Amino acid sequence: MSFKGSNSKIDTQLTCPRKALYKYHLYREPVKGGYALRYGSIWHIIQNIYYKSIVEGLDKSDAIEKAISSGNEAWKEYNKSYQIDEDDYRSFTECTSSFLSYLDFYENDEESLEIIASEENLEYGMELSVEESLKFPYLTEVVILEGVIDLVVKMNESVWIIDHKTTGSYMGLIIKSLGRSMQLMTYHYLYQKVKKTEIQGCMLNLHQLSSKRKKDGDWGKVTVDFQRSPQLYTEDDLKNWREHFLYTLNDFYMCEDKKCFPQRLSSCFNFNKPCDYIDLCMMNQSNEEILVNPNFQKTVPRENRKF
Ligand code: SF4
Numbered sequence: 001m002s003f004k005g006s007n008s009k010i011d012t013q014l015t016c017p018r019k020a021l022y023k024y025h026l027y028r029e030p031v032k033g034g035y036a037l038r039y040g041s042i043w044h045i046i047q048n049i050y051y052k053s054i055v056e057g058l059d060k061s062d063a064i065e066k067a068i069s070s071g072n073e074a075w076k077e078y079n080k081s082y083q084i085d086e087d088d089y090r091s092f093t094e095c096t097s098s099f100l101s102y103l104d105f106y107e108n109d110e111e112s113l114e115i116i117a118s119e120e121n122l123e124y125g126m127e128l129s130v131e132e133s134l135k136f137p138y139l140t141e142v143v144i145l146e147g148v149i150d151l152v153v154k155m156n157e158s159v160w161i162i163d164h165k166t167t168g169s170y171m172g173l174i175i176k177s178l179g180r181s182m183q184l185m186t187y188h189y190l191y192q193k194v195k196k197t198e199i200q201g202c203m204l205n206l207h208q209l210s211s212k213r214k215k216d217g218d219w220g221k222v223t224v225d226f227q228r229s230p231q232l233y234t235e236d237d238l239k240n241w242r243e244h245f246l247y248t249l250n251d252f253y254m255c256e257d258k259k260c261f262p263q264r265l266s267s268c269f270n271f272n273k274p275c276d277y278i279d280l281c282m283m284n285q286s287n288e289e290i291l292v293n294p295n296f297q298k299t300v301p302r303e304n305r306k307f
Pocket of ligand 1: 015263268269277
């Protein structure tokens with residue numbers, strides 16, 4: 001058996017071991033998708049295909065065309081796979097028009113950024129020290145760290161990792177909260193280890209799309225904005241990241257070994273939004289019942305997804 005960990009697995013285990021059971025042991029996800037999630041996924045796909053096309057040598061206008069048409073296909077696929085009741089301001093039209101505004105906003109990228117890789121899938125075998133093996137007894141001597149890095153660029157002769165993020169909130173707040181992001185530290189550590197190269201840091205590539213409902217129920221003016229924020233990590237930060245990662249992964253495999261997946265009730269509502277799995281927990285269904293619950297479908301593994 002191989003012991004694998006990714007940012008998403010660690011994040012889920014930390015949020016709630018019961019959610020980790022649903023996602024990583026029973027492979028269930030809600031059939032109902034969300035507007036923000038759909039917008040964010042398609043934004044990522046458009047960005048990744050655009051930059052990948054640039055790396056492959058396409059000129060800018062062909063890369064834009066390819067990115068938008070792939071985004072359109074992915075949008076239709078998403079709507080087929082997940083039930084979305086109605087459209088709202090986070091539409092495909094808004095997504096493509098924001099993408100074109102993004103390219104205008106960063107028009108100097110062509111001179112200042114050299115694209116090294118887009119959507120890079122990496123794996124690294126982390127060897128545990130004797131001390132770590134004693135502290136984390138549910139892990140074997142080697143743990144596989146996995147991650148998909150959105151974009152790697154060279155800027156002023158230094159290598160940077162770029163992570164695309166969309167938000168409907170105030171960007172200053174997001175930048176502050178993601179400054180200590182587990183995800184960015186994971187990518188920083190992973191890339192340096194796999195490529196055996198020093199990187200300068202990580203850059204959050206934020207896109208804000210927000211609107212408020214008016215009294216009559218319609219959406220008000222849509223705000224579109226962009227910001228990039230550099231995040232630098234020291235050796236001590238990465239040492240702390242490694243301890244946190246192994247501790248949580250050990251916890252994940254302990255739950256599996258003991259068949260104990262407690263509900264973390266403090267995580268059922270975050271930022272006033274209910275957890276996606278709240279219906280399963282409220283019904284207290286058995287694993288067998290969960291597997292046939294029509295509101296939850298089998299997760300498609302990343303390697304089998306078209307986008
Ligand atoms: S609803 Fe609460 S207990 Fe259930 S999976 Fe979500 S966070 Fe965990």
